[in-house]
Amino acid sequence: MIRQNRLVFLLCQLLLCIDFTAAQFTQTTVIPSILPSQCYDYTTITDGSRNVNAVGSTNCDTIFLSGSRWVRFMGDSGTQLSTTPTDPNQCGTQVTGWYSGLMPAVTQTVTNGQVCFSWHSNSCTWSNTISVTNCGSFYVYELSMPPVCAARYCTNTPSILQTTTTTPTTTTSEIYSSQCYSYTTVDEPSRHVNASYIGKQCDKTNSILSTTGWFRFVGSGGTQLPTYALNSNQCSTDAPGWYSGTMPNTPGLTQNGTICFSWEGNSCKWSNSIQVTNCGSYYVYHLSPPATCSLRYCTDTPIVATTTTTTTTTTETTTTTAILSSQCYNYTTIDEESRNTNKPGGSECDQATFAPGPRWVRFTGVGGTEIPTKAVGPNRCGTMATGWYSGAMPTVVDTTSSGSVCFDWDSNSCQWKNDINVTNCDSYYVYELRPSPGCSMRYCTTNTPTAKVSKGVTSISDYIKNLFKKLIS
Numbered sequence: 001m002i003r004q005n006r007l008v009f010l011l012c013q014l015l016l017c018i019d020f021t022a023a024q025f026t027q028t029t030v031i032p033s034i035l036p037s038q039c040y041d042y043t044t045i046t047d048g049s050r051n052v053n054a055v056g057s058t059n060c061d062t063i064f065l066s067g068s069r070w071v072r073f074m075g076d077s078g079t080q081l082s083t084t085p086t087d088p089n090q091c092g093t094q095v096t097g098w099y100s101g102l103m104p105a106v107t108q109t110v111t112n113g114q115v116c117f118s119w120h121s122n123s124c125t126w127s128n129t130i131s132v133t134n135c136g137s138f139y140v141y142e143l144s145m146p147p148v149c150a151a152r153y154c155t156n157t158p159s160i161l162q163t164t165t166t167t168p169t170t171t172t173s174e175i176y177s178s179q180c181y182s183y184t185t186v187d188e189p190s191r192h193v194n195a196s197y198i199g200k201q202c203d204k205t206n207s208i209l210s211t212t213g214w215f216r217f218v219g220s221g222g223t224q225l226p227t228y229a230l231n232s233n234q235c236s237t238d239a240p241g242w243y244s245g246t247m248p249n250t251p252g253l254t255q256n257g258t259i260c261f262s263w264e265g266n267s268c269k270w271s272n273s274i275q276v277t278n279c280g281s282y283y284v285y286h287l288s289p290p291a292t293c294s295l296r297y298c299t300d301t302p303i304v305a306t307t308t309t310t311t312t313t314t315t316e317t318t319t320t321t322a323i324l325s326s327q328c329y330n331y332t333t334i335d336e337e338s339r340n341t342n343k344p345g346g347s348e349c350d351q352a353t354f355a356p357g358p359r360w361v362r363f364t365g366v367g368g369t370e371i372p373t374k375a376v377g378p379n380r381c382g383t384m385a386t387g388w389y390s391g392a393m394p395t396v397v398d399t400t401s402s403g404s405v406c407f408d409w410d411s412n413s414c415q416w417k418n419d420i421n422v423t424n425c426d427s428y429y430v431y432e433l434r435p436s437p438g439c440s441m442r443y444c445t446t447n448t449p450t451a452k453v454s455k456g457v458t459s460i461s462d463y464i465k466n467l468f469k470k471l472i473s
C-alpha cells in the first residue's frame, strides 16, 4: 500500500497533479494537461428549464442564430444532452432535442452524431449533426440552430460519468449523490476571507444565495467555507459566516453542521444548519438564506490541501466496463405506431426502408420497443406478411445474439426469413436489420418486452450498485 501511494505521489508530481499532502480524499483524477481548446473556451448554460424534468413551453434555441458554438451544460440544467428519446412538450419547449449519436469515451476525443428532435409521436421528426468533446471530467457540445422553432436541446444529469483517460493507471470513475452533479455555482471573489471591507453584503438578498439549494463555490473567492472562527467585517461584509462542524472526509459522504455568523466579538451571534457533501475533488453545500442582513457566507481557499492517496487497487479496470458496443449509441431510431402487433394489416413493406442494409435500429415510442418473439399471424402491423423474431435473445448486457426474423403468411409462420443480429444495450435492444425478402413484409413491434433473465456481471446497474457499496463501506 505504501509503495502504491508513493507511485501515485510520483505520478502526480510528473503530471503536475493538483496536490498531495493530507489524507482527505481517496480518489485520483489526473487529466492530461493539454485538452482541445473548446474544453477551455465554451459558453456555459445552467438554466434548469431545459432539463428533461422541466415542463414544456415555447422557448427556442435562438442563441445559436449567430452561428454554432461550444457549450458546456452545468448546474440546474444538468451536465449532458439527453441520450434517450425525449417526449415533445417538455424542457421549456415544444420540439425536444436529444442526442442519438456515439459519445466520446476517451478524454481529448471528439465524436460527431445526430441530435433528433421529437414531435408528435416521432422521436426523430427533424435532426441535425453536432460534435461532442470529452474534456476529462465533462463534455462540451458544438451546437447550432435547431431545424425548427420552438425547439430546444434538452439536458439531464446522468448518474454515471463515463470518461476514460488515456493513461490506464490513473483512470477513475466516481458516483456520488445527485447534488454533486446538480448544484448552483457561486463565483464571487469578494466572499474571500481576506477581501477588503465593503459592508452591507447580504445573502438574504443575494441574487444566487437567496434561495435554498446546493451550491459549489469556485473561482478566486475560494472553494470552501472557512472552518475557523472569523471576525466582524471580513469577506466584504459586516457579519461573516464560517462553518462550525465536522467536514465529510470521505468521498460520497454528507455531514450536517452549523454555520456561525460573527459579530462584535461573538463568533456565533447567529447560526444556520447546513449540509456539506464531499464530491471527491470538491465540496457542495446545502445552504439557506440567512435570517437577516448583513450576514454573508464566506469562502477561503482550502488550508489543508486535498490529496490524491489511492486506497483501492480496483480503479484501473472499472470505467471501461460501462461503455457498451458502438451500435448501442449509433443506430437509426424508428418510431412508427403502425408497426405494433395490435394494429391492422396493410401494404407497408420493409424492402426499400432498409436498403441497402444492414442497419442497426432501435424501436421507440408507442409502436413498441421490441420485435415480438412469437408469431402474431398475418395481416397486422400495417402489412400482410408479419415479421417476428425466432431465436434466442441476448440476456447479458453488451452481448449480441444471432437469430432469424420469420415472415408469417399463408398458414406458414416462417414462409420467408431474414437472418439478423440483436444486441442487449442494458435498457433497450438494437437490431441489425436488412431489407425484407419481398413485399408486403414488415418487421412488427410490440410493447410487451421479452423477459430479461440474468443480466450477468457486466450490467451497468449492477456496476453502479457495486460502486455504491464500495463507497459506503
Ligand SMILES: *[C@@H]1O[C@H](CO)[C@@H](O)[C@H](O)[C@H]1NC(C)=O
Pocket: 193, 194, 301
Ligand atoms: C489571508 O490573510 C491571512 C492573515 O493576514 C494570511 O495568513 C493568509 O495567507 C491570507 N490568505 C490568502 C489566501 O491570501
Ligand SMILES: *[C@@H]1O[C@H](CO)[C@@H](O)[C@H](O)[C@H]1NC(C)=O
Pocket: 256, 275
Ligand atoms: C441532517 O439534516 C437533514 C436535513 O436537515 C435531516 O433530514 C437529517 O435527519 C439530518 N441528519 C442527522 C444525522 O442529523
Ligand SMILES: *[C@@H]1O[C@H](CO)[C@@H](O)[C@H](O)[C@H]1NC(C)=O
Pocket: 102, 111, 112, 326, 330
Ligand atoms: C455509425 O454507423 C454508421 C453506419 O453503420 C457508420 O458508417 C458510422 O461510421 C458509425 N459512426 C460511428 C461514430 O461509429
Ligand SMILES: *[C@@H]1O[C@H](CO)[C@@H](O)[C@H](O)[C@H]1NC(C)=O
Pocket: 358, 402, 419, 420, 421, 432
Ligand atoms: C452477425 O454478426 C456477425 C459478427 O459481426 C457477422 O459475421 C454476421 O454477418 C452478422 N449477421 C447478420 C445477419 O448481419
